[in-house]
Amino acid sequence: MADKDLVLIGGGHAHVQVLRRFGMRPEPGVRLTLVARDVETPYSGMLPGFVAGHYGHDDIHIDLMHLARFAGARVIHDEATGLDRAAGRVLCRRQPPLRYDVVSLDIGSAPRADAVPGAAEHAVPVKPVDRLAARWRTLMAEAEGAERPLAVTVVGGGPAGTELVLAMHHRLGARVRPALVTRGALLAHHDPRVAAALRRVLAERGVTLHEHAPVARVEPDGLVLADGRRLPADRVLWTTQAGAAPWLADTGLALDAGGFVRVAPTLRSVTDPRVFAAGDVASMDGHPRPKAGVFAVRHGPPLAANLRRSLRGEPLRPFVPQTRFLSLIATGDRAAVASRGPFVARGRWVWRWKDWIDRRFMRAFRDLPEMPPASPAMVQEMRCGGCGAKVPAAALARALDRLGGVGPRDDAAVLDAPGDGRLLVQTVDHFRAFVDDPYVFGRIAANHALGDIHAMGAQPLAALAIAAVPPHAPALVEEDLFRMLAGARAVLEAAGARLVGGHSGEAAEPALGFAVTGAVHPDRILRKGGLRAGDRLVLTKALGTGTLLAAAMRGRVPARHVAAALEAMQRPAGPAAACLMAHGATAATDVTGFGLYGHLMEMLEASDADAVLDADAIPALPGALGTLASGVVSTLHPANAAAAPHLRGGPRVALLFDPQTAGGLLAGIPAGRAAACVTALRALGCADAAVIGAVTGAVPGSRRVVVRPAGLATDGQPPMWSEP
Ligand SMILES: Cc1cc2nc3c(=O)[nH]c(=O)nc-3n(C[C@H](O)[C@H](O)[C@H](O)COP(=O)(O)OP(=O)(O)OC[C@H]3O[C@@H](n4cnc5c(N)ncnc54)[C@H](O)[C@@H]3O)c2cc1C
Numbered sequence: 001m002a003d004k005d006l007v008l009i010g011g012g013h014a015h016v017q018v019l020r021r022f023g024m025r026p027e028p029g030v031r032l033t034l035v036a037r038d039v040e041t042p043y044s045g046m047l048p049g050f051v052a053g054h055y056g057h058d059d060i061h062i063d064l065m066h067l068a069r070f071a072g073a074r075v076i077h078d079e080a081t082g083l084d085r086a087a088g089r090v091l092c093r094r095q096p097p098l099r100y101d102v103v104s105l106d107i108g109s110a111p112r113a114d115a116v117p118g119a120a121e122h123a124v125p126v127k128p129v130d131r132l133a134a135r136w137r138t139l140m141a142e143a144e145g146a147e148r149p150l151a152v153t154v155v156g157g158g159p160a161g162t163e164l165v166l167a168m169h170h171r172l173g174a175r176v177r178p179a180l181v182t183r184g185a186l187l188a189h190h191d192p193r194v195a196a197a198l199r200r201v202l203a204e205r206g207v208t209l210h211e212h213a214p215v216a217r218v219e220p221d222g223l224v225l226a227d228g229r230r231l232p233a234d235r236v237l238w239t240t241q242a243g244a245a246p247w248l249a250d251t252g253l254a255l256d257a258g259g260f261v262r263v264a265p266t267l268r269s270v271t272d273p274r275v276f277a278a279g280d281v282a283s284m285d286g287h288p289r290p291k292a293g294v295f296a297v298r299h300g301p302p303l304a305a306n307l308r309r310s311l312r313g314e315p316l317r318p319f320v321p322q323t324r325f326l327s328l329i330a331t332g333d334r335a336a337v338a339s340r341g342p343f344v345a346r347g348r349w350v351w352r353w354k355d356w357i358d359r360r361f362m363r364a365f366r367d368l369p370e371m372p373p374a375s376p377a378m379v380q381e382m383r384c385g386g387c388g389a390k391v392p393a394a395a396l397a398r399a400l401d402r403l404g405g406v407g408p409r410d411d412a413a414v415l416d417a418p419g420d421g422r423l424l425v426q427t428v429d430h431f432r433a434f435v436d437d438p439y440v441f442g443r444i445a446a447n448h449a450l451g452d453i454h455a456m457g458a459q460p461l462a463a464l465a466i467a468a469v470p471p472h473a474p475a476l477v478e479e480d481l482f483r484m485l486a487g488a489r490a491v492l493e494a495a496g497a498r499l500v501g502g503h504s505g506e507a508a509e510p511a512l513g514f515a516v517t518g519a520v521h522p523d524r525i526l527r528k529g530g531l532r533a534g535d536r537l538v539l540t541k542a543l544g545t546g547t548l549l550a551a552a553m554r555g556r557v558p559a560r561h562v563a564a565a566l567e568a569m570q571r572p573a574g575p576a577a578a579c580l581m582a583h584g585a586t587a588a589t590d591v592t593g594f595g596l597y598g599h600l601m602e603m604l605e606a607s608d609a610d611a612v613l614d615a616d617a618i619p620a621l622p623g624a625l626g627t628l629a630s631g632v633v634s635t636l637h638p639a640n641a642a643a644a645p646h647l648r649g650g651p652r653v654a655l656l657f658d659p660q661t662a663g664g665l666l667a668g669i670p671a672g673r674a675a676a677c678v679t680a681l682r683a684l685g686c687a688d689a690a691v692i693g694a695v696t697g698a699v700p701g702s703r704r705v706v707v708r709p710a711g712l713a714t715d716g717q718p719p720m721w722s723e724p
Pocket of ligand 1: 010011012014036037038042044047048078079081126127159160163164239245281291292294296
């Protein structure tokens, strides 16, 4: 049972080590949470190799969801925007403030907008490093599409700029005219022999080097130097010293002149004993060091140890980073220059050495050891059942107070009858948490429950919640309950429904469900029956949540695909339902546990119709076809598939049986309006909405659903169901 919240902000080089260490040795009584703007974090040492084409995306990124699962940490996929230190809360961009007892910052550095006029508008910032991969892909496409070599100038003559210009040259060859501009001497903080070696390499590669050339202004077509010279450039990459996140200035923490958090050698803020900082964002009093990944990595072990000590109330131990460190500067061509103080070496063997060190570092976060599961006895500690398992009254009251507007808190909710000729529709849904972020779970659970109401063409009015949260200290229970309900309420309110009451209890795993009441005019009810031959079948969301969540539990899908699935599950069904109705929907349902096939069969049976589906047209979430192809399916999948033993094939057919959480709506739309309906859905944000098939007349004894094999409709002809 936890009674303290340790919150890590940012999955930088130091925090990934904290997570690994806490996974190896959990800290009793501590609930660990990672707030991560990005769920895959790049390892800076391998970035130049990625640019040069030696590594792929997955080689250089640490999967924070995978690592957090190992660490027993919750991932809040959000960006921290501030600290309310008086209340002990992390302010987040999308979610309500998050409680902490101890908080640690490892958020790297941000581009400095104030640096040079025009830089913010016309230069491509290389920091933050997690954005570099996408920016680099854009630049490559531009160079490849250009009619003449693209003049690319890198500004910043430190190791990052030098590596980057060489890596870029290696990757794009004659498609770029590379230049490197630096305000002082090249690699000014290294031994002169290192700089001399790199000058030779730059000259060999035809990189024009401008040293002692401070940039005065960046313009759309190049640079203006302080001495007035103009250097034309199609693209400018900005790698000079980055700044600190601007929001740090509002935290009241002591900062250095650059805006970075001043820490003691214990990595604890000199202002606030509950705040730690590491990596680029930290500035250690008395021991200034360059902003380099190598220091961020070194901060990891002492930070983990001091966080534990702080949580236990033990004295912290100081850590003084070394002044000399090994620097390995890659030259793009699978060679590198090594330097440590006066020692300098260059060659392919240096690259192989660097490659070995970097890959070993990455393996430590990918190949995580199997850890014995926590004993259920430890977790359960003889907790009572029945009403003894209710959430403590005070914690419940505080959570509801913070939420505001729930109630009045009587024995039962009192609702107005619509009284305008509309009928009431009611539904209930409930499930265990499959995501450890309570706010996101709340949003998805509410969305899922509302799906039935929207599928009926009804307006949601009110919801009762049934919530279960794990047993922790009351302050932590309050936080869990508050966040789950806050997420849910945001979705309910956006749909026009009120959260009017509920019941809460404790359970080993969080769970949440809703009984929702809606209203609909009798002649506007959309039912499962009503499909007519010729109608097109329109699906509003991509499929694949079942297989992706199953794969996520097994650590077999990259975090970016899990994040995309969670986003899709949070997308509301209300606007899509209104759009379907506006385009003359004849029948509708929401696609959930029984998968597309199961829910379509329900519609066809109720409508006494058959259907033909185009497997190619059925949208899949990113990664879902891959996980299905590798045989990862959700628990309910085999039972769904057993309903159609005649339908077997590759992952596209398996997708039909994938159980959906907060899935899309499936509707019959008159043929002449289907294309316009899909266009309108996409304009509403349902980017994956598609016509996936057509309704045909019932043929006695048929199997009702025919699936055209993927690839049949490749002759440029209209899809197969357009035949009369
Ligand atoms: C091209 C290039 C090559 C480099 N090569 C080297 C090298 O070879 N060796 C070396 O030592 N250094 C190198 N560096 C420097 C190195 O990248 C940084 O010093 C290092 O990344 C700093 O690590 P960090 O842990 O402080 O932060 P980062 O690695 O930047 O990690 C910060 C993390 O925090 C997250 N985050 C940021 N803001 C928020 C927020 N508000 N809320 C939640 N999450 C947030 C980000 O998504 C990211 O995952 C290179 C830099 C560049 C640009």
